[in-house]
């Protein structure tokens with residue numbers, strides 16, 4: 001089976017009715033970028049920059065960060081890379097960075113990601129400067145994790161724009177263009193999409209944190225791992241609404257959580273209107289095979305009906321549909 005997936009490396013993820021979907025990989029370390037070549041993916045939809053911070057004994061210097069980011073862009077070549085700014089705090093603590101000695105009772109909902117980065121702005125400035133210079137003369141794509149309110153996006157973008165101006169003032173060639181995105185992981189953000197979307201170049205739905213917050217269920221809790229299904233009407237309706245809002249606003253939207261790496265879940269995501277998935281490299285083969293046997297228009301019709309009147313078990317209904325349609 002593995003050989004069969006490997007043989008699909010150069011085949012595009014096109015459905016039987018001619019939909020060209022975008023399949024990208026999630027990565028976090030310089031070496032992960034090789035997966036672009038082995039899987040034939042369209043790009044890196046989520047580069048978790050904090051991995052470099054987590055494996056380091058001290059705060060990575062600006063120059064070292066810049067080298068890593070440039071290497072990643074060099075290796076990716078013409079394929080796009082979306083860098084996510086540091087998502088630390090919560091369960092990803094840096095031993096060399098104090099959290100101001102605050103004991104957090106709920107670290108996942110605590111001082112993490114963009115919340116921490118906007119306050120510890122020296123960290124964010126160093127990273128922005130490293131990314132801006134690494135992408136000199138190229139397209140830079142960045143996205144910000146755990147955005148809960150539009151002003152957080154504004155501030156993060158402004159911080160990058162200042163580094164762009166600074167680099168130019170110092171005679172450095174700036175990136176050709178910088179594309180800015182937000183991650184949708186906090187449900188509250190979905191209520192202010194009319195305010196947020198006009199500011200964005202793209203949106204990326206992080207289903208790991210999003211489902212944790214939608215169900216109020218710790219994503220790492222062993223007793224809860226099986227309890228809530230990604231294929232629940234609540235999650236699928238929620239994502240369907242977000243995708244519709246993005247489509248109406250003309251803002252590209254994708255999913256970068258682990259949900260998209262399972263074939264049936266990926267099918268459901270495509271069913272609610274998504275055309276872009278960023279997934280773990282090992283899943284590219286199976287998900288591509290699924291897409292190549294899928295009639296997207298027919299699936300979307302079915303999904304609309306299923307979400308309008310959800311069956312008792314959405315997973316079973318979707319699995320039966322897939323089986324009956326040779327997906």
Ligand code: PEP
Pocket residue numbers: 046048087185205206207208209210256257258
């Ligand atoms: C997510 O929350 O879905 C996500 C992609 O980010 P991470 O898993 O790194 O929190």
Ligand code: MG
Pocket residue numbers: 145185206208209
């Ligand atoms: Mg997340």
